[in-house]
Amino acid sequence: MYSILKAEKLNENIYLMIVKAPRVAKHCLPGQFLIVKLDEKGERIPLTICDYDREQGTVTIVFQPVGASTEAMTALQTGDSFMDVVGPLGNPSELITGDLEETRKKKILFVAGGVGTAPVYPQVKWLHEHGVDADVIVGAKTKDLIILEKEMEAVAGNLYITTDDGSYGRSGMVTKVIEDLVAEGKQYDVCVSIGPMIMMKFCCLTTKKFDIPTIVSMNPIMVDGTGMCGACRLSVGDEIKFACVDGPEFDGHLIDFDEAMKRQQMYKTEEGRALLRLREGKTHHGGCGNCGGDN
Numbered sequence: 001m002y003s004i005l006k007a008e009k010l011n012e013n014i015y016l017m018i019v020k021a022p023r024v025a026k027h028c029l030p031g032q033f034l035i036v037k038l039d040e041k042g043e044r045i046p047l048t049i050c051d052y053d054r055e056q057g058t059v060t061i062v063f064q065p066v067g068a069s070t071e072a073m074t075a076l077q078t079g080d081s082f083m084d085v086v087g088p089l090g091n092p093s094e095l096i097t098g099d100l101e102e103t104r105k106k107k108i109l110f111v112a113g114g115v116g117t118a119p120v121y122p123q124v125k126w127l128h129e130h131g132v133d134a135d136v137i138v139g140a141k142t143k144d145l146i147i148l149e150k151e152m153e154a155v156a157g158n159l160y161i162t163t164d165d166g167s168y169g170r171s172g173m174v175t176k177v178i179e180d181l182v183a184e185g186k187q188y189d190v191c192v193s194i195g196p197m198i199m200m201k202f203c204c205l206t207t208k209k210f211d212i213p214t215i216v217s218m219n220p221i222m223v224d225g226t227g228m229c230g231a232c233r234l235s236v237g238d239e240i241k242f243a244c245v246d247g248p249e250f251d252g253h254l255i256d257f258d259e260a261m262k263r264q265q266m267y268k269t270e271e272g273r274a275l276l277r278l279r280e281g282k283t284h285h286g287g288c289g290n291c292g293g294d295n
């Protein structure tokens with residue numbers, strides 16, 4: 001069992017937990033995710049790692065209830081446990097695994113949207129600890145939905161907060177802040193954008209205009225996180241990739257976001273999964289157990 005050492009409600013709809021999981025904490029790196037299971041019959045829930053403490057053997061997860069299993073997770077309190085915590089899974093961010101001297105020469109911009117602030121934080125923190133202070137834009141609908149502000153402030157070069165309704169920080173969506181920063185004379189060699197799919201799509205359209213290579217995290221389309229279900233299939237340039245095994249991070253300028261978002265909707269129904277199986281043939285894994293996949 002994996003004890004929950006701290007369970008905190010960050011705001012109306014976002015929850016943070018610190019979980020004792022020494023093996024995951026020992027090996028994980030920013031950009032990777034883990035899978036939690038509440039009990040024997042529980043669904044596998046893939047969640048990006050928000051922070052880790054190798055000495056304490058703990059990992060921090062931040063989540064928003066989006067279905068029955070994550071809703072059930074919201075009832076867990078300090079002292080409760082998960083039956084299983086598996087990880088680390090997926091590939092670490094390429095800014096973390098790449099040549100550090102090259103990374104130090106780069107001007108990096110992170111764009112975090114809503115709950116996507118959680119997976120951005122460990123990357124910015126790791127870079128800060130290795131002498132790279134990146135600029136960070138954090139966007140949320142309204143002031144109450146901003147998370148991890150103090151933590152981010154401590155590790156970011158410059159932190160730009162924005163709210164859609166102008167209730168805190170700058171006013172407008174994250175893409176407006178990118179435009180404003182470039183107009184103010186800022187130059188970036190790379191952008192990392194993590195948040196809702198629609199935000200990542202529009203960030204990529206914006207950064208493409210300014211010729212800023214952009215990395216995105218395709219966590220939102222994962223279902224089982226193991227390469228079995230086929231839910232996270234996506235087109236990256238002319239290649240077919242699976243977010244959970246090939247990613248979760250990809251070159252955002254090569255991703256077909258419209259196809260990924262449409263597919264995500266289709267995958268939610270049995271009929272949609274059957275249609276995907278028909279269209280995708282052998283590249284549809286079918287591990288969801290519902291459509292028969294490519295058997």
Ligand code: NAD
Nearest residue numbers: 113114115116139140141173174195196199202217219220
């Ligand atoms: P949200 O809808 O409140 O959006 C957050 C911010 O994104 C907004 O404040 C805005 O600045 C920006 N944004 C939204 N739509 C935009 C658009 N059309 N153009 C430009 N900017 C736009 O975010 P939320 O409700 O906290 O997000 C929940 C989503 O985040 C879930 O769907 C979840 O799957 C996703 N998520 C993604 C990751 C990841 O790894 N990519 C991680 C955690 C959560």
Ligand code: FES
Nearest residue numbers: 223225227230244
């Ligand atoms: Fe990637 Fe299921 S989430 S195949």
